[in-house]
Amino acid sequence: MNIVYVIEDSLTGLMTGGVYALIAVGIVFVFRATKVFNFAHGTVMMIGAYFYYTITVVLGDLGLGTWAIYVLGVPLTLLVSALFGAAIERIVMRPMLGQNPFAMIMVTIGLISVLEGSAAVIWSTNAKFPPALVGLNIDFVAGMAINRQMLASFLIAGIVFAAITVLFLKSKAGVAIRATASDQSTAYAMGINVPRVFSVTWMVAAGTGALAGVLLAPLNSLTPGLGQVGLSVIAVVILGGLDSVIGVLLAAFIVGWLEAMANHFLGGDFKEVVPYAVVLLIILIRPYGLLGTRDVERV
Amino acid sequence: MKVDRRTVLKGTAAVAATSIMGMPAIVQAQSKKWVFAGSSPLTGPFAQAGTTALKDLLDWVEMTNDSGGIAGRPVELIHEDSGYVPTNSLANFKKAMSADEKPIFYSGDSTGFMKLVAPELNRTPVLCGGTSFASDLANPATNPFQYIAGPTYQAMFDILLKHVKDNGGSTVAFVYSDTEFGRDPIEHGRKAAAALGLKVVHEEITKAAGAEVQTHVAQLRRANPDFVIMHGYVTGVWPEIIGTARAFKMETKFLGTFWGMEKVIADAVTAKAGPILDGYAGVLPYRYFYEAKDSPSYSKFFAFKKQKYGDKFPGYVVTWSLQPMFSHELAKNAIEATVNADKEVNAKNLIAALGAIKNWDSGGYMGQPVTVVNHSVPQGRVYSYSAETKLFLPVSDWIVT
Amino acid sequence: MLIGDYKATYAADEAIFRSWPVRYGFAAMVAGLVLLPFAANSFIVFLATQVAIYTVAITGLNILTGYTGLISLGHGALVGVGAYATAILANWLGVPFWVVIPMAVAVTAGVGLMFGLPSLRIRGLYLTIATLAASFIIVFVIEHWGSVTNGDSGITLAPASVFGIDLVSDPQKYALIVPIAVLAVLFAQNLFRTRIGRAFIAIRDSDYSAEIIGVGLTRYKLLAFGLGSAYAGLAGSLWAYNFLALLPTQFELQLSIIFLAALVVGGSARTLGPVFGAVFVILIPEMLKWVFGFLTPFNPTIVEYTAPANTIAYGLLIIVFMIFEPMGLAAIWTRIWRYINLWPFSP
Missing domain, CATH: 3.40.50.2300 (Response regulator)
Structure with a gap:
């Protein structure tokens, strides 16, 4: 065992964790406000990545240079995705308002099939290769490989994450979301437009999801199957505590690091199962995740 | 039990439902044809390979039928989506085998399917090829009806x-x-x-x-x-x-x-x-399609495609399509051999004919003459x-x- | 003619078949099930057998999730445990199926109990994730414990045999599996007329309240896991004898999600919910294929659109059903029956 290698892999794992956090925060947002665990979040992210692909193709056809991807491509992708999120909320989730959460979770599962199928019809199942925001380039620092692409993804994820946290804590919309989360009917009574809060959370979720898609899709090829990543992020969300934004950040790092370590010490086939086993142990010790709200139940 | 209007209605409805569903997808009077069935991953992780391959395979069938079919009979191809889920492929297989016109050849789409179908094949034998090169399948003793269209x-x-x-x-x-x-x-x-x-x-x-x-x-x-x-x-x-x-x-x-x-x-x-x-x-195991000059089979397919699609045909056929095409060529060869030997065309005779292929000129799919060893063609x-x-x-x- | 759902005795209130239409409906269904293999081709019989197996599995999930409120995403993996236990025990011991099935059920119940232990500490969605972790761990073990499970090459077993006849054809397997499934559903229906079943429901509605009125949470939560897993084990056993070949990948998360979807679409906490759910997830995809096959008989080259369109239609059906009837198909069914029951005074 070489300690340098362990550190190198740890760094890679932590950077992967940054992207996980970006994916997971969308699930947490929607869960906080609407109490729905959105299984379709990964697929929403996949659609966002396709939006990005389409927009870059159109920008390319217009003859604009690479700069256009940063100046127009990414903001447009986020905008379109946010609108898309709002549309899903309005068309599919709004009619379910007040229904039992179980039925709402099922709707998100149905949504997975609808979105995957739609992507296959619209963009075909052929693998697409959208341009990466930062090219693949590896620097060696103190004998350790640092992937610029991953580092950039990590930094972007970090910035967005910080921005969202601030929004969540300070802005009026954030307060409305938290109020809705803690008590829906009281929030209604206090004049908060609860349906609009739902709309906003879906927009934020779809936007952050799309950004994660933009970062992830160029690493691999883009196919309708990209949404499967969403499932592996479930562990992150639960470990973080379902409704804690900070908890999820912490959990994302832990899971990313665990994956890298499982791969390092045990081999790639352990990469998926070890984080789940550890999460299982942790929630046995802390039944509400790392930083989740402890329900106080009155009988 | 008192038989009243409701129970009768229910019973009739059930029978009606089952008989409708039991109808074969395409009812045709003519039976002088070979039915080839199969599963393709048209959705799921390998959808790109699956859809491209199926479209080319349909063209292969059309080309074969245009030039007189196999041993004088046309081929009908029935393929269904599996999503690359072996259980779905198996359901497709069962459906194909329970149709009025049973296929004489079935093309599987995953190693998993080839394993799941093995017990079924003992009961309803059919010549079974597919996209898998899994080494376990190159074993006539344990998998008597399955073959591999290339090396393991x-x-x-x-x-x-x-x-x-x-x-x-x-x-x-x-x-x-x-x-x-x-x-x-x-x-x-x-x-x-x-x-x-x-x-x-x-x-x-x-x-x-x-x-x-x-x-x-x-x-x-x-x-x-x-x-x-x-x-x-x-x-x-x-x-x-x-x-x-x-x-x-x-x-x-x-x-x-x-x-x-x-x-x-x-x-x-x-x-x-x-x-x-x-x-x-x-x-x-096969030539790339752009080596058509070494391959009469490829040249023929090229000409067919060019004629059918004109300039829309890019001139290249992916390797994912060559594999099922070659697999079907082997089945075709087995059928022709069986018919020529005046034997009954059934799973047992077909796989025997396929297993006995020796020094067959595949028309340039492969560089060396094709000899089937253990239900596989070990060259590349x-x-x-x-x-x-x-x-x-x-x-x-x-x-x- | 009934003009209302009035019960004059406790016996009537507790009856399994609450009114004559239900009684005759059940009889008609049994008659239909007996006649089916004679009327339909082997593929239909195969699908019906699949529906029966799924019904047993989903009934187990219904006990756990629908009645006791413990949402499980590990049920598919437990069915895998049952199936693998059946294949392994049958191969090792060479004993007949009626010995193997109870053993496999016991093994699965044991494994289920083990993964049910966290339920004593964690609740709600956190518990769901504990079961999700269980799903990953179980499939991982099946895949990697090659010396016993034959790893991801899969495992095969000899067919079940009755009086020296090997059950290999679809009607034969149907004759073995469907009666067991019907009995299993009846047993579950009966369960919720007993103290145990009522205790489960009390736990679902509020576990603390249940404890206060004297329901031992430890005991009943574990019992729910044990029973639910036993059903999964039974379903797995029947699955093994139906397919005779098993692959670890068949029991991955996807299967658990299908079970959960089937339960909710069918109607959770209803006896018929699992039946409708199983019919939905097995038959709807086949029917969609059939419909799309009709739409595109002359142009098979557009498969790249019809296959995903099929997926879209399936997802849309789930969404539409959930929006219009969040209580599931069983609720629609109840409404229809009520209408028939009260006819001609139906509202």
Whole structure:
């Protein structure tokens, strides 16, 4: 065992964790406000990545240079995705308002099939290769490989994450979301437009999801199957505590690091199962995740 | 039990429902035809390969029928989506086998299906080929009705390891996906490498699709093998591994097996990331389609496509399509042999005819005459990709293992 | 003629078949099930057998999730445990199926109990994830414990045999599996007329309240896991004898999600919910294929659109059903029956 290698892999794992956090925060947002665990979040992210692909193709056809991807491509992708999120909320989730959460979770599962199928019809199942925001380039620092692409993804994820946290804590919309989360009917009574809060959370979720898609899709090829990543992020969300934004950040790092370590010490086939086993142990010790709200139940 | 209006209605409804569903999809009076059935992954992780291959296969059938069918009878092709889920493929198989016109040939779409269907084949035998090269299937004793349209994955590893040896390599690493497909030849590969005096310095297991590759490549870099053999991938992961390895400035040479050797993918990767795949090599049991000048079969298909689609036909047919086409060619050959020998066309005689194929000229699909050994065709050639010409070009002779 | 759902005795209130239409409906269904193999081709019989197996599995999930409120995403993996236990025990011991099935059920119940232990500490969605972790761990073990499970090459077993006849054809397997499934559903229906079943429901509605009125949470939560897993084990056993070949990948998360979807679409906490759910997830995809096959008989080259369109239609059906009837198909069914029951005074 070489300690340098362990550190190198740890760094890679932590950077992967940054992207996980970006994916997971969308699930947490929607869960906080609407109490729905959105299984379709990964697929929403996949659609966002396709939006990005389409927009870059159109920008390319217009003859604009690479700069256009940063100046127009990414903001447009986020905008379109946010609108898309709002549309899903309005068309599919709004009619379910007040229904039992179980039925709402099922709707998100149905949504997975609808979105995957739609992507296959619209963009075909052929693998697409959208341009990466930062090219693949590896620097060696103190004998350790640092992937610029991953580092950039990590930094972007970090910035967005910080921005969202601030929004969540300070802005009026954030307060409305938290109020809705803690008590829906009281929030209604206090004049908060609860349906609009739902709309906003879906927009934020779809936007952050799309950004994660933009970062992830160029690493691999883009196919309708990209949404499967969403499932592996479930562990992150639960470990973080379902409704804690900070908890999820912490959990994302832990899971990313665990994956890298499982791969390092045990081999790639352990990469998926070890984080789940550890999460299982942790929630046995802390039944509400790392930083989740402890329900106080009155009988 | 009192029989009243309601129970009668219910009963009739049930019978009506079952009889409607029991009707074959296409009812045709004419029975002088061969029904070929199969499953394709039209959705799911291998949808790209599945849809392209099915469309080309339909053209192959049309071309075959235009030139008189097989032994004077036309072929009808029935394919259904499986989503690459073996259980779904099995349901498709059952459906095909319970139709009024039973298929005489079934084409499976995954190793999993080939394993699930084995007990069924004992009861409802049918000639069964497919997209899998799994080594277990090349065993007439345990899988009497199944065959492989090429070398087994183990044989592919033999060819690749020989290539490593011939090119002065002494250390090799295996990278494979965490699936049955990926693990199939690994144990054999270890032994074969040892027998050749090669050292397997590392094995890395990844997800089959959507894998984060950096930690994997970091491990490879530490092992620093002369050659890396990648297996168990189709459209993804293998290009990312090579790309990341090049960014790591690794000098290692990368090798692949059949499903990871598609020019369309290699070209797309080159267009996006530059000439990282230059020198990537791998084993292919068939010629690439652009070698049509060496292959009358390819030339014929080319002409057919050109005539049917005109300029919309790009002039290239993917390797994912060549595989099922060759598989169907073998079935065709078996049918013709059975008919010519004046035997009844059933699963037993067909597989016997297929197993007895010797020194058959495949019309250039393969470079050497085709001899079926253990229900497989153990030959192949190593091709290497050139980013400049965007072609995989042969770097070895045809190797019969 | 009934003009209302009035019960004059406790016996009537507790009856399994609450009114004559239900009674005759059940009889008609049994008659239909007996006649089916004679009327339909082997593929229909195969699908019906699949529906029966799924019904047993989903009934187990219904006990756990529908009645006791413990949402499980590990049920598919437990079915895998049952199936693998059946294959392994049958291969090792060479004993007949009626010995193997109870053993496999016991093994699965044991494994289920083990993964049910966290339920004593964690609740709600956190528990769901504990079961999700269980799903990953179980499939991982099946895949990697090669010396016993034959790893991801899969495992085969000899067919079940009755009086020296091997049950290999679809009607034969149907004759073995469907009666067992019907009995299993009846047993579950009966369960919720007993103290145990009522205790489960009390736990679902509020576990603390249940404890206060004297329901031992430890005991009943574990019992729910044990029973639910036993059903999964039974379903797995029947699955093994139906397919005779098993692959670890068949029991991955996807199967658990299908079970959960089937339960909710069918109607959770209803006896018929699992039946409708199983019919939905097995038959709807086949019917969609059939419909799309009709739409595109002359142009097979557009498969790249019809196959995903099929997926879209399936997802849309789930969404539409959930929006219009969040209580599931069983609720629609109840409404229809009520209408028939009260006819001609139906509202």
